[in-house]
Amino acid sequence: MESKEGRQVMVLEGNLAAAYGVLLSKPDVISCFPITPQSSLGEALSRFVADGLLDAEMIEPEGENSALSLLIGASVAGGRTFTSTSSQGLSFMYDAYLFTAGSRLPIVMAIAMREQVAPHGVIAGQQDAILVKDGGWIQFYAESCQEILDSIIMAYRLAEDPEILLPVNICYEGFYLSYQSQRVEILRQDEVDRFLAPVAKSERPRLCLENPMVFSSYTIPGELYTEYRYKHCAALQRAREKCDEIDREFESISGYGYGGQIEEYKTEDAEVVIVTMGSGTGTAKGVIDTKRDEGLKVGLIKIRMFRPFPEERLLQVLNRKKAIGVIDRNVFYAGFCGHVFFEMKSLLSELEQPIPVLLNFVAGLGGSDITPQSVERVIDTTYSALDGKTVKPVTWLSLE
């Protein structure tokens, strides 16, 4: 089927949507090692290459550590690269993951998120990606299959921007999104080419015979090390605004956007705001609609960019709101709460007028559903706290 813009419209699972995003971005080198729930993404890319649709080197490594390590080599040589993984696969990449960021290589990696052992479980969660949040990468969390596809294209634009030069994760919950089929509109190749044109010819340092360079020397003095760390942090700061710009430009080509760092849903006149990240957002939006029909002024913020955390944008939207309920599908062990909540708590202390109610709801762990009923409980509980009822700051939904 074709849309009126001449775009293909297909029913795709999240992994295939990601594969189409990669196909359209035309990487030079791809390397994926199979692990559930990410495997069908690597399979789809292999098929694209075998069928001659994608002119890329498809390398089958002996493990995830090699998958990312060899992309480091390809990226250092100037190539556009892609890999994907989940859970323990990501753990096995850990040293290469940090090396990629510290070397400022614009590698794009999809993470079909899965709970991290132990206990063992081939089940959805956000714990794998969230655990590497401080590895120096940019991280996006997607809500739908369409968003996965488009986010991968936007990820290359952001990663390869000469002012950014950082690797990007596109994270989406395994099973819920990796295997769920949804309607997806696929941008035309000429549209994506036009969108990625600004970075297609951008120059960055690379190893080549014509211009020999030194790369990642081991014994660098402390002050130079400090300089690299400083520049890395500064690039992450720039990535926030750049993300919004890129989103607007994407919208000018595609006709739809995602709001950049965060998506605001009915927040303008809202007094209560629910904060979500990932696939549970769709369910939550439905409940917000119902509550709106009942006359409640409730809205939603979806965190798209988790690293760097969208501080300014959130402060703008949340200023003068009365109550916030944060839904977390992940655990910040030592904080006895979720990671998004922990970020929000430190961020909101910067507001001149403190928000009276800030609550956390841990939900959807271990592949369990974030149901409309549970979101309804989140909203009702947040409202009851606003009405003066004593509510614990963190509620583990399925345990109460």
Added chain:
Amino acid sequence: MRFRTDYEGPWGSCSERIDVKTGEWRFQRPVTKVAKCRECGWCYVYCPSGCRELKEGYFSANLDYCKGCGVCARVCPAKAIMLVREED
């Protein structure tokens, strides 16, 4: 901000590289017995720091970069290299 390099990450051009004298770590140094050296070049090939240099008739280490690991002495077929502790 005061920066030492124009690069964003750990990159450098070969001409303006920042020189780190790895020889400062050394606790022992290789000394070549000139008469025994046959100029076979094994030490040159094996040296992990790439600091062996061919002089007139023998190989010796550039002590600015030699870390004193002793690989050259171990591989030398003529047993022409001995290791001397720095304090000696």
